[in-house]
Amino acid sequence: MVKVKFCGLKRSCDIAWANELHPDYAGFVFAGQKRRVSDDQAAALRKDLAPSILTVGVFVDDSLEHMGKLVAAGTIQIVQLHGQEDDAMIDAVRQSLQVPVIKAFSIVSEGDIRQAQQSRADYILLDHGAGGTGNRFDWALLAHIDKPYFLAGGLNPDNASQAAKLHPFALDVSSGIETDGVKDKEKMKRFMAQVRAYRR
Numbered sequence: 001m002v003k004v005k006f007c008g009l010k011r012s013c014d015i016a017w018a019n020e021l022h023p024d025y026a027g028f029v030f031a032g033q034k035r036r037v038s039d040d041q042a043a044a045l046r047k048d049l050a051p052s053i054l055t056v057g058v059f060v061d062d063s064l065e066h067m068g069k070l071v072a073a074g075t076i077q078i079v080q081l082h083g084q085e086d087d088a089m090i091d092a093v094r095q096s097l098q099v100p101v102i103k104a105f106s107i108v109s110e111g112d113i114r115q116a117q118q119s120r121a122d123y124i125l126l127d128h129g130a131g132g133t134g135n136r137f138d139w140a141l142l143a144h145i146d147k148p149y150f151l152a153g154g155l156n157p158d159n160a161s162q163a164a165k166l167h168p169f170a171l172d173v174s175s176g177i178e179t180d181g182v183k184d185k186e187k188m189k190r191f192m193a194q195v196r197a198y199r200r
Contacts, residue, residue, distance in 0.1 A: 001199050003170035004192060005056065005150065006177065008035035009045060014183045019050045021192045024170065026053050028076065031060035031083075034181065035174065043075045056080050056102065064092055071097045078102060080125065087120040094122070102150060107137040117147045123169060128153035142166055157190035164198040171195065 006018055007027030018026050026049055028042040029035040037045070046055055057076035059067060061083035070076045079093050080102040093101050103121035105112060107128065116124045126149050128137045136154025148169035155163055156176030163171055177187040 002164045002168060002195060004195055005170050005172040006183075006188065007056070007058065007152075007172055007174040008178075009183065010035055010037050010041065011183070012045070012048065013185075015045050015048045017183065017185045017188055018053060019048075021188055022050065023053065023192065025056050025078070025172075027056045027058055027080070027172070027174070029058045030062065030066075030070075031058060039070060039073075039075070042070070043073060046075045054078060058082060061085065064089075064096065067093065068097050071099055080104065081121070090120045104152075107141060107153075110141055113141050113145055116149075117145065119147075123148050123150055125150040125152055125172060127172075139163075139166060142168075155191075157187055157194055160191050160194035161198045164195050 003024035005025035005027055006023045008029050009015060009018060009026050028037050028045065049055065055076045056078040057067065057070050058080045059082065067079055078100050079097065082104045085103065090101050090103060100122040102123045102125050103119045104125040104127055105116040107113060107126045116126060124147055128135045150170045150172045151163055151166065151168040152172040155171055155173040160171060173191055177191050178184055179187065
């Protein structure tokens with residue numbers, strides 16, 4: 001059954017809508033500018049989020065110490081790496097923090113898919129460009145993938161069911177459920193409805 005991750009949640013209304021619609025994962029971004037939240041903001045949001053929704057911390061070349069602090073505080077339960085982190089860092093996160101790791105890869109060619117599949121991460125996340133572009137890569141490249149993956153990049157309510165038919169482990173959506181740079185409840189609702197209709 002295809003899971004759903006709403007990423008880049010940062011307002012209390014985002015959390016209220018997530019509680020109502022119940023995606024499997026909620027993503028807090030600790031990098032960049034647009035969707036970044038502070039540790040304190042994320043802790044407050046996690047407190048209001050339904051305990052059954054797992055939280056993912058999104059990091060770019062961050063320190064093990066900072067990620068560990070957020071795990072220890074109960075703010076996040078999964079670490080997502082979006083930078084130049086290598087397998088040694090992935091192993092360090094898994095062993096010292098005892099949480100699953102998602103590693104993001106930018107997909108342009110079949111070679112990128114092959115490289116992603118060799119990652120030691122628990123899950124790979126396949127995205128367009130550096131992520132957060134709102135564009136999708138060529139989904140035909142997914143034909144021979146055999147590792148559980150999060151599909152990201154260019155997802156929205158209009159293509160959610162088509163994406164679900166590719167049998168990813170999860171769909172990871174952020175800008176596709178936004179209007180003018182903030183989360184849009186109606187788009188979130190439509191996205192979940194599309195995926196749930198496919199699940200049946």
